[in-house]
Amino acid sequence: MTLELNNVLPTPLQEYPHASNSVWKNNFSIDFPKKVLLNASSGKGKSTFVNTIYGLRKDYTGFVKLDNKDISTLSLDEWVELRKNKLSVVFQDLQLFPELTVWENLILKNDLTQHQKEGRIMEMLEILGIPGKKDQVCKTLSLGQQQRVAIIRSLLQPFELLLMDEPFSHLDEENAAIALRLIVEETDKNKGGFILTSLGSHHGFQYEQELTL
């Protein structure tokens, strides 16, 4: 999948100055599979970047293209199809279903895609250290635990590009590194790539490309 940005500038960020190597107001494209880090401090627009590419924000000037198609022309049905098969995401605010259990949240996604076997999902819970939380209602989990559920959910579908908006903000470095290893493993299996936004840490990983805001 090719991601291309032409002179993109979110409306709320128009008043701020942007560095010459910023993704904003620049022309560049990335061919995935590639593992990309977007490193920036707070308030520079990391979530705006992720949400814009994921099609949730439309308040920008310029063009965003996925596989040479201007994403502002995509219909809701086309977005749904894209988000089911090619584009996955870990939201900063996670967007889990708080009333459902961990397992229900995961199965809800896997039922739609039939991407992973139940045994593998269980294994992922074990790798991330929350197998015991399987039947617990999500809203009763800590943020760090919820974050791990959201990460696993994002891996329960085929994708060419996985967008992750500060996915480890509530995890310690050790757990973040474990999670990242799982993400890399699944990304490679999918022959896909990812963009991971971070507040500064590299989580001990060598990225193929780095973007700045």
Next chain:
Amino acid sequence: MLKKILFQNKVNFQFIFATLGALVGLTALCLSFQLMLDVRSFHSGEEELFGPNQIVIQKKVTKFSSLGLNSTDFTEEELNSLKQKDFITDVAPFKSVDFKVAISEVPGDGLPDFYADAFFNSIPDRFMDVETNWEWNENSEYIPIVLPRSFVMIMNYGLAQSQGFNQVSEELLMAARLNIHLKGVNKQEIKMGRVVGFSQKITSILVPESFLDYANDTYGEGNKIPPNRVFIEIKDDSYGELEDLMEEMNLDISKDAIDVVKIKTIVGVIIGIFGIAALLITLLSLMGFVQYSQLVLSKAAYETQTLLRIGYSVNSIVKTFVKQLSLIFGIITIAAIAIMLLVKIVGVNKWLDENGIHLEESSIVPTILLAIGCFALFVVANYLNVKKTVRNLGKV
């Protein structure tokens, strides 16, 4: 699982209001529709109370007509003006014979000895209220005759007693042959006739139109006789117009016929009002359901948006919703039909029975079809509404 996410706040005031409304509305709608069907099939004697509105009209005989100063005949112009009235759907003048007729018994056939002057009329077959073989041609064995039922009553309960002859049953009258004396100016003949039926509606001696035309050609003088009685068919609920026409043309109409039109108008209006009220309640409850699903969706806005964000299609969400609503509508529809039948059998029919009115059961299939139609309307309206609401949520 989608159901669990979307219907978290399932029962609320809107839901109860809409469900009760739909149940009451649909039940009332089915009941009024079914009663309309039942009443339409209601027969009083041989005459259909709610069949086509066919009425015989004639002009009133006044002292002037007795003196020969004004005529009770209908002129060509008057007939044309009748045909042009909006509420009159059919006009047929009675045809009369143009020569003298008399009837006598055939000795040995069981009828008392009699000889009476008579007359014949004929009307188009579509106005006949007697089901009988009404064919005649020159080779026919006898002339079929239909007598007014009131004539048999006068004969049996009046003449028989005072003249001292035996009463005659309808069966005997129909079994016996009659001598028909046809007395034209140039030709006289006696033909065989037979009573084939009795009319409740028409107070005239009727013969088939084919015979009357033939007889007028054969025995008549070729005079064109203007009709003095006309059969008309009028639209439902046109009692008002009929009354105006009676006034205008100084008409005489049998009280029975007017009463029937009056009852039909009143019953039609009452059931109509009931039906319209039921329809309004049903439509209001439909609005209630539309509001209910909008409310549920707005309460589940986050869930709906998240589902769309993780790859669930609009259709799968709409389908979950409509499936759940269809189940509710299905239960309401079946309950409405059940309550309608219960009210009809235990309530209305029993009451009518106790009051000596026996309705012929008409089929409940059309009513069930109506209920299914309402069910389909509910499902389609809610489908469109939910689809639009989900799409709007997806745009945010």
